[in-house]
Amino acid sequence: MSAFPVWGIFRIRQSGFPLSLIIGATLIASCTTMLPAPLPGSARAGRSGVLEERVARTEVLEAERMIEAGDDSGAIPRLLLSLSRYPESEAALDARYLLGVTYRRVGSYKDAMDMFTEYLRLAPKGGRADACSRELEQLTSEYNRKFPTPEKMDAQIALLETKLEAQPEALVYQWELADLLWRRGSYEEAGRLYAGILEGHPEYDRDPVVTRRIERMPNGEYVALTPAEILRRDIERRPLEVINQNAFRSGRDLLTREQRYYVVTGQVLNRSDSVLYGVAANVTIFGFGNVVFDTTTVSIGRMNPGEIRAFSVRFRKFENIENISRYESTVTFQR
Structure with a gap:
């Protein structure tokens, strides 16, 4: 059905508007109403x-x-x-x-x-x-x-511990035991053994296995780089993370049928166990060759530990929406 009823034409005609303009407006409104939405598999949807x-x-x-x-x-x-x-x-x-x-x-x-x-x-x-x-x-x-069965690993660990009791300075047994303990999941115990090896043999401080598993701190103590420690450090370095990002076009012009807005949405996650203040999402859109088309900042404010907050940005400062090649979202906060 037309979005502009016939009786409306005659009312406006009586008011003095040219009939050609009235019919043209009616046809545009009808086409706008009847135009089907893009299919999910269409080029625009993709x-x-x-x-x-x-x-x-x-x-x-x-x-x-x-x-x-x-x-x-x-x-x-x-x-x-x-x-x-x-x-x-x-x-x-x-x-x-x-x-x-x-x-x-x-x-x-x-x-x-x-x-x-x-x-x-x-x-x-x-x-x-x-x-x-x-x-x-x-x-x-x-x-x-x-990686033998846990029972075999425990037996190997017990045998190496017995050998080390008899030969506490045997470096080869220390290496084998530290490696077995690490692979068995006893990270802290293995870390102490690696630290002991380095104290007696500092020439191994650049060994790739050692540097991946323990780290010497400024106070001289060693920290085992367990999976939990690696994750803790990553969260400490980047407590905020942008998740569930998406981008789409919207705001189609009635006459030209061109989409006028480029919209970027996403969520900010506070991965840390601390309250963060002054959180803001910075969103930038790029053209080909990493040319910056536009950038904007969305203020989010305070975020509690584990909290997720959504953001949405609408861009329109570009000559041709088809020239937008990618977008990028980063987050900042007050340290």
Whole structure:
């Protein structure tokens, strides 16, 4: 049905408006009313997916650079976050592979095997499928050799402790016992053993296994870099996290049918156990070549531990909405 009733035409005609203008307005209103919404699989509906893919790809590439620089503890939480945000993206496949690589490097063999297996399940012919197969084969053999049953590990630990009682200065037994304790999950006990090795043999302070498992603090004490400690440090460094991001176009012009607004939405999560003040979300949209089109800040204010707050930003300062290539959201607070 037309959005402009026929009887309305005659009323306006009596008021002196030209009949051609009245009929034109009626046709525009009718077309606007009857125009169907875009289907979920249409090109317009898929644009937000393309942008999400670009954001996911950027996050994974940043994590890969961290891995190449040896920062495994910093790369793992970034990859896990990207995987939780965009689990269906192409970049999520690379995130799974990179997580497998980093898990193996930090000695978390079971998690590494799970990631490689998941990659092969989702993309058996993917770009890194061959690498995953090789890694999985090597890991399976290495895991069976290094990780016997808990009962066998306990027996090996008891045997090494007996040997160390007889030969307390035997460095090879100290290394083996520290490694077994770490893989068994006794991180603190293993950390104390590694610290003892370094006190007697400071030349091992650059050993990659040691640097991944313990760290010397300014006061001279050693801290075991357990999974819980790595997560605690990451939260301390980045207590706020942007989650559930999305972007879409809105505000279609009635005459030109062009969409006038680019909208970015998301949520801010306080991951810490402290109240944070002056929280703000900074959202920027980019064109090709990382040209900044516009940026704005949304004030969120105080956030309690574990609290989640939503934000939404509408941009319109651009010449052509199709030239927007990606968006970026960061959060700040008063320290």
